[in-house]
Amino acid sequence: MPPRVLIIDDHRDYRAWLGQHLAAAFPDAHVVGHNPLEDNLLPAGFDGSEWDLVFLDHQLGEEDGLDVLAQLKEQPACPPVIFLTPQGDRAAIEAALRAGAHDYLPKGPAPHEHIRRVAGEALNSGRKAAPSGRAGQRAREDQDFKLKGHRLLKPLGTGSTASVYLMERQSSERLVVVKVFRQVPDEVDRFGPLQRFLQEYELVSAIRHPNVVHIYDLGIADDLAYIAMEYFAGGQLGERIGRGLPLDQALEIMVQIAQALAAIHKVGVLHRDLKPANIMFRDDGSLALIDFGVAKLRDAAIELSGLGEIFGTPYYMSPEQGEGMPVDERSDLYSLGIVFYEMLTGQKPYVAGSPLAVIRKHAHAPLPRLPENLAACQPVLDRMLAKKPADRLPSAAVLLEEVEGLGGELMAQTLRDVTGQ
Known part of the structure; x- marks a missing residue:
């Protein structure tokens, strides 16, 4: 059955604009706009079971959208609700999630791909029938999961060994992300996922840096x-790459990531899974590295991932990591080079039909070339993506100097272009 989507907003132009994006993303959807100032706050005879998704504005005339959200959540079959928040208003985002919104969409211009993703995830969450077997058990656990001192807002994702939830810490009303590893064994296998999980806390909680995720509790x-x-209310880097990044923004992001790598490398930690999905933004625009679940201590006698195992994401994996060889700081710099190329071009440099083929390309394919208008960045990129670690930039600190110097050169060139001098 085609999905039915309701947009509750008192701005006619915005209803039409959002409706056009939804119609383009979901051609079979039936999208209805409702102006609460011309009728009741909810359409007459509203029945939540008749809708698959609701977009709800944060302010409906003199009515607070949160009050309307509360009415919707009282419906016995309330569909997922995406709350339309003011741009950059973290308090509104957090209040909406606490009140039961499935997700939020900043009010104002937003890229089509972001709208499609947010709406698609919400529709999928509402459509899913109750699964059976192990999947059904995990889904029921997600709904029933409780953690003392915290209130569950919604599940964020589930992997083979851990689940992730958005929760509210009741003592401070702070929103936190809780990563849960289930079924703790009686004896920790030193190569097992639980040790990597606990090591993630030990490694990262000791680092105090604005560009590294803050760990509050274990x-x-x-x-x-x-x-x-x-x-993180600001989403992940992949979303910004999808919208397109100007060169100056890409360089500023590179500076912050290089600073984060310098901080973790200083204490002997390698990330080993650097990719856009693990680079998150706060609402003030600053970023932080997250997900150190496959990190390792540089000088540890035994690798946490176990001998012969490969962890990471093939698209961003250094040649030596892909081949299961020992890695050091320069492997993280290689991964950042792949991210840098993707920020500049919007594309991954090495793609293929299988993970193994991608890994082989990292080791043997020619270095990727930037468009002519980005040629100034090519020397730095080449030294990040050198096939042999010995040919790469030696450290994040050196990379930081190179990127800052590149930014200065580009600013000087722009000034010369403007002044003609």
């Missing part, structure tokens, strides 16, 4: 272990 009880960490 807990182990009964059959689970959890980490409570910082919540």
Whole structure:
């Protein structure tokens, strides 16, 4: 059955604009706009079971959208609600999520791909029938999961060994992301996922840097272990790459990531899974590295991932990591070079039909070339993506100097172009 989508907003032009994006993203959808100032706050005879998704504005005339959200959540079959928040208003975002909104969309211009993704995830969450077997058990656990001192807002994702939730810490009303490892064994296998999970806390909680995720708490009880960490309202780098990044923004992001790598490398930590999805933004525009689940201590006697195992994401993996060889700081710099290329071009440099083929391309394919208008960045990129670690930039600190110097050169060139001198 085609999905039915309701937009509750008192701005006619915005209803039409959002409706056009939804119609383009979901051609079979039936999209209805409702002006609460011309009728009741909710359409007459509103029945939540008749809708698959609702977009709800934060302000409806003199009515607070949160009050309307509360009415919607009282419906016995309330569909997922995407709350339309003011641009950059973290308080509104957090209030909406606490009140039960499935997700939020900043009010104002937004890229089509972002709208499609947010709406698609919400529609999928509402459409899913109750799964059976192990998947059904995990889904029920997600709905029933409780953590003392925290209130569950919504599940964010589930992997093979851990689940991630958005929760509210009741003592401070702070939103936190809680990563939960279930079924803690009686004896920790030193190569097992639980040790990597606990090591993530030990490694990252000791680092105090604005560009590294803040870890608030570690807990182990009964059959689970959890980490409570910082919540990022600004989304991840991949979304910004999808919208297109000007060169000056890409360089500023590179500076912050290089600073983060310098901080973790200084204490002997390698990230080993650097990619856009692990680079998150706060609402003030600053960013932080997250997900150190495959990190390792540089000088550890035994690798946490176990001998012969490969962890990471093939699209961003250095040649030596892809071949299961020892890695050092220069492997993280290689991964950042892949991210840098993607920020500049919007594309991954090495793609293929299988993970193994991608890994082989990292090791043997020619270095990627930038368009002519970005040629000034090519020397730095080449030294980040050199096939042999010995040919790469030696450290994040050196990379930081190179990127800052590149930014200065580009600013000087822009000034010369403007002044003609």
